[in-house]
Amino acid sequence: xxxxxxxxxxLSVSRGGKRILENVSAHIQRGKVTALIxxxxxxxxxxxxxxxREYEYTGNIQFNCGHDHSRHRQELVGxxxxxxxSDGRIPLTVRxxxxxxxxxxxxxxxxxxxxxxxxxxxxxRVGARQLxxxxxxxxxGGEMQRVLLSLALDPQPELLLLDEPAAGxxxxxxxxxxxxxxxxxxxxxxxxxxxxxxxxxVSEFADHVLCMKKGKIVREGPPSExxxxxxxSKIFAPDGSQIDCxxxxxxGCVHF
Ligand SMILES: Nc1ncnc2c1ncn2[C@@H]1O[C@H](COP(=O)(O)OP(=O)(O)OP(=O)(O)O)[C@@H](O)[C@H]1O
Numbered sequence: 001x002x003x004x005x006x007x008x009x010x011l012s013v014s015r016g017g018k019r020i021l022e023n024v025s026a027h028i029q030r031g032k033v034t035a036l037i038x039x040x041x042x043x044x045x046x047x048x049x050x051x052x053r054e055y056e057y058t059g060n061i062q063f064n065c066g067h068d069h070s071r072h073r074q075e076l077v078g079x080x081x082x083x084x085x086s087d088g089r090i091p092l093t094v095r096x097x098x099x100x101x102x103x104x105x106x107x108x109x110x111x112x113x114x115x116x117x118x119x120x121x122x123x124x125r126v127g128a129r130q131l132x133x134x135x136x137x138x139x140x141g142g143e144m145q146r147v148l149l150s151l152a153l154d155p156q157p158e159l160l161l162l163d164e165p166a167a168g169x170x171x172x173x174x175x176x177x178x179x180x181x182x183x184x185x186x187x188x189x190x191x192x193x194x195x196x197x198x199x200x201x202v203s204e205f206a207d208h209v210l211c212m213k214k215g216k217i218v219r220e221g222p223p224s225e226x227x228x229x230x231x232x233s234k235i236f237a238p239d240g241s242q243i244d245c246x247x248x249x250x251x252g253c254v255h256f
Pocket of ligand 1: 043
């Protein structure tokens with residue numbers, strides 16, 4: 001029996017006249033890490049953007065969060081995109097980025113002390129307080145992900161959406177990063193939906209897996225079932241080769 005924080009029911013999304021998601025039904029488990037896997041272009045980012053209401057959709061995304069919805073309290077969802085901007089040229093320091101995100105007044109009035117204090121608390125949570133005065137454009141992929149993660153955790157969300165959080169992170173830093181996500185999940189009781197292309201990491205860190213193919217969820221369940229299923233093999237190893245579900249630190253990462 002799935003304890004579902006979010007129940008997605010017959011969700012369809014079209015973009016630019018093209019149907020991207022078709023009748024997607026799935027669960028995001030309460031208090032757990034759910035991984036969304038699938039080939040490039042199958043619709044994973046589109047699903048995340050529908051959940052944050054960035055894209056229009058038909059069907060239903062039901063938050064089973066225990067709120068009194070008549071009081072119009074929005075569900076709290078933190079979202080970390082794949083990239084901040086495609087060209088990466090943001091002429092700001094991390095301190096100024098926090099000001100843009102947290103302050104109500106324009107940046108030309110300066111960064112308020114309370115913003116800096118808050119930025120330090122938020123960066124500290126993700127082990128990144130040393131980044132405060134660094135230019136955003138000079139951050140590595142992993143540093144950028146930590147900054148975006150710290151912003152997504154304020155205010156504390158019920159659901160954290162991470163779109164390929166390890167995409168810019170090298171082999172050595174990847175495991176600590178996923179351990180940080182697991183820690184946030186367990187200690188703060190934040191449910192997580194993360195997009196990943198790394199089967200060993202999904203095997204190690206996810207409690208629940210959604211497998212997407214061409215805009216549809218073709219399999220959902222625990223990693224032990226989904227990662228060894230025929231559906232997964234047909235998508236990721238159609239030539240009959242073995243899918244490596246081992247420890248990413250020992251067997252190397254399988255990217256698809
Ligand atoms: N505005 C748009 N107009 C037309 N097609 C679009 C639009 N936005 C996205 N698409 C297409 O929708 C499909 C799904 O895109 P999406 O980014 O959700 O895939 P993804 O699974 O996240 O891919 P990746 O793993 O490469 O990040 C892709 O084929 C993409 O080209």
